[in-house]
């Protein structure tokens with residue numbers, strides 16, 4: 001095997017306007033690369049799946065965390081930063097609230113919020129600013145049962161709290177925490193079995209996990225449907241899966257080796273990091289065939305992509321996401337059947353180093 005493909009440094013944003021040609025070269029020539037000491041980047045579907053499936057070997061503990069490493073501070077770790085058994089306990093308590101049938105009850109609210117935003121578009125709208133960014137905040141507010149009186153505050157928090165690092169130092173944190181504690185004791189029933197710190201942590205994590213990813217997913221979906229000449233309501237669920245496969249908002253997940261081991265054929269020492277690049281696995285011809293880069297909503301097993309992760313940490317919000325993407329697209333297509341990208345549109349990436357979606361989507365409505 002040749003090793004001419006340069007290593008993929010996940011912290012280097014310069015690759016992310018279009019990381020795919022580079023990831024394809026790595027899959028062929030260098031399936032495990034080491035861009036930084038102690039960081040191993042895996043790009044093949046089989047290796048990515050193996051890493052995500054095995055929390056005993058590949059730990060999620062304290063991923064992207066800035067809280068102190070003490071047993072008390074564990075209650076400030078997000079669900080995605082815990083390993084079994086703490087993760088298993090919390091996930092069991094929270095899962096029922098995210099079940100497909102439970103989330104389906106929100107459909108009328110999602111439609112109403114999407115219609116309200118879409119009804120306010122003007123000619124030459126930026127669909128990210130006017131729709132893809134505010135809709136996920138409004139839907140998460142409905143999911144969390146935010147009162148009208150708190151809606152403006154919540155919307156601002158949901159727009160500001162976008163990552164897990166250092167959020168408690170934010171000027172708005174005390175007000176958010178007061179609100180979250182009130183909700184814990186009141187209406188947000190899913191939280192009543194958690195202790196108070198865990199509940200605040202979770203309400204915050206819902207924003208971080210749910211809002212930016214959904215904004216990117218919605219922007220990526222609209223862009224994909226328009227550029228593939230697929231702007232129609234028929235077959236939307238499959239088109240959504242194919243969009244998530246080709247353009248996953250979360251590009252990669254990180255894990256830490258709990259003991260000396262190997263990934264692919266490469267040695268990894270205990271404590272070293274593995275970056276599992278789902279964006280690459282999702283286009284691996286070994287899994288998806290020779291047309292892996294093509295948009296084919298009718299491909300068999302289209303839902304088996306890794307955009308929502310895999311294994312014990314797989315996205316809890318997947319049903320809410322699928323519902324929201326479908327309803328949002330139905331509303332846009334229903335109102336603006338002739339919508340098209342503004343001439344000269346060029347993709348500019350938004351998102352931190354882990355995520356990818358369009359910064360803006362200038363469109364003509366008809």
Ligand code: HEM
Nearest residue numbers: 079080209210213214217250307308309313315316317321
């Ligand atoms: C397109 C939108 C979304 C994408 C692409 C996405 C992606 C992901 C991924 C890849 C993971 C796994 C992280 C890991 O393995 O370390 C994850 C976990 C999670 N997601 Fe999502 N997510 C989305 C939307 C949402 C929404 C809307 C919510 C909630 C309202 C949500 C809640 C969660 C939670 C709670 C976890 C942690 C699960 C665990 O660690 O057990 N996500 N998400």
